Amino acid sequence: MPSTYKRIGIIGAGAVGSVVGGSLSHAGHEVTLVDQWPEHIETIKKKGLVVETQTERFVSHPTALHIHELQYVSQQFDVVFIAVKSYDTEWVTTLSLRYLHPDHGIIVDFQNGINDERVAEIAGKNISLGCIITIGAALYEPGVALRTDTNALAFKIGEQNGSDTTRSRELVQIMQSVAETEFTDDLWGERWSKLMINCMTNALSGISGYGTADVRVMTEPRRVGIQLGAEVVRVAKAYGHKLHPVLGLSPEAIVEAAEGQNIEEVESILMESARNAGSAGRPSMGQDVLKGRRTEIDFLNGYVSKMGREKKIPTPFNDHIVSIVHSLGIGFKSSPSNLKSLVDLLS
Numbered sequence: 001m002p003s004t005y006k007r008i009g010i011i012g013a014g015a016v017g018s019v020v021g022g023s024l025s026h027a028g029h030e031v032t033l034v035d036q037w038p039e040h041i042e043t044i045k046k047k048g049l050v051v052e053t054q055t056e057r058f059v060s061h062p063t064a065l066h067i068h069e070l071q072y073v074s075q076q077f078d079v080v081f082i083a084v085k086s087y088d089t090e091w092v093t094t095l096s097l098r099y100l101h102p103d104h105g106i107i108v109d110f111q112n113g114i115n116d117e118r119v120a121e122i123a124g125k126n127i128s129l130g131c132i133i134t135i136g137a138a139l140y141e142p143g144v145a146l147r148t149d150t151n152a153l154a155f156k157i158g159e160q161n162g163s164d165t166t167r168s169r170e171l172v173q174i175m176q177s178v179a180e181t182e183f184t185d186d187l188w189g190e191r192w193s194k195l196m197i198n199c200m201t202n203a204l205s206g207i208s209g210y211g212t213a214d215v216r217v218m219t220e221p222r223r224v225g226i227q228l229g230a231e232v233v234r235v236a237k238a239y240g241h242k243l244h245p246v247l248g249l250s251p252e253a254i255v256e257a258a259e260g261q262n263i264e265e266v267e268s269i270l271m272e273s274a275r276n277a278g279s280a281g282r283p284s285m286g287q288d289v290l291k292g293r294r295t296e297i298d299f300l301n302g303y304v305s306k307m308g309r310e311k312k313i314p315t316p317f318n319d320h321i322v323s324i325v326h327s328l329g330i331g332f333k334s335s336p337s338n339l340k341s342l343v344d345l346l347s
Contacts, residue, residue, distance in 0.1 A: 012083035015137035018145035022051035025062035027177035043143030086299035154179030158187035200225035205286030209334030212281035213274035230258030
């Protein structure tokens, strides 16, 4: 990958893809956003992409393409970020390879969940990197992307084999244009740590309609979230992963709180993270339900349940929230009443 020139493709101009793509373009990088939402792409083409954060608002002008317009791209990308939902991983990876420079191009898994191995099965481990994302983002209208949080550290980038490479370090420098970014030599530990946070908030928001801050501040969803997170930690440790603090939360402390120890300390950290999440923050599954879309439940809480069964680690809270989402189907309406049976498991 040449160090003097980067041509960046982002497949999936949803909330995170648009915040990142808009910010990189605003910083002077050559960025192409590709998406299936026609109105969003047309708005960017005509008016540019508005990015709003807690401290600024700017308009950037990345190239925007409808997905069918990729066929007209003649100059291949140096970097492709896969920023689609987990259930679209395989076909988007295959598509991305057609437009990636064959000599030095790399693909970056820029998703929730643990999809890196699925990307590598298609693209090859030699060109596949991962990025853990801890920003909050939203996209409720065409051409306007919101960063909703105030977290200092936003991204961690690493190789699947943990090696410290020039290309990973270059990507870290590129992403500094968006927000604070670090290199990690433990992609899998970081992935499972982020999965802990996702499983503690995403589905709870989706079924209840509460925002990110709400599920961390309100007593009942917060305590259900602690149980969900503790199950993730137990499963990860059964596979030998070393977990890392995320948003100030120690995985070990989450397990202790789930077992009745130091609950006040963990709840205090969760409430502080709620303030950083911002009042407009809503996790991805909460946004999916609001838009009537299919959720990623099988790739988040469902993945934990599946991996737990393989190691015979009980995951009753994750099992149950998966069951709730499946029973509600696609396009359901959120309601706090959907939390009742989960709350009942606490007693």
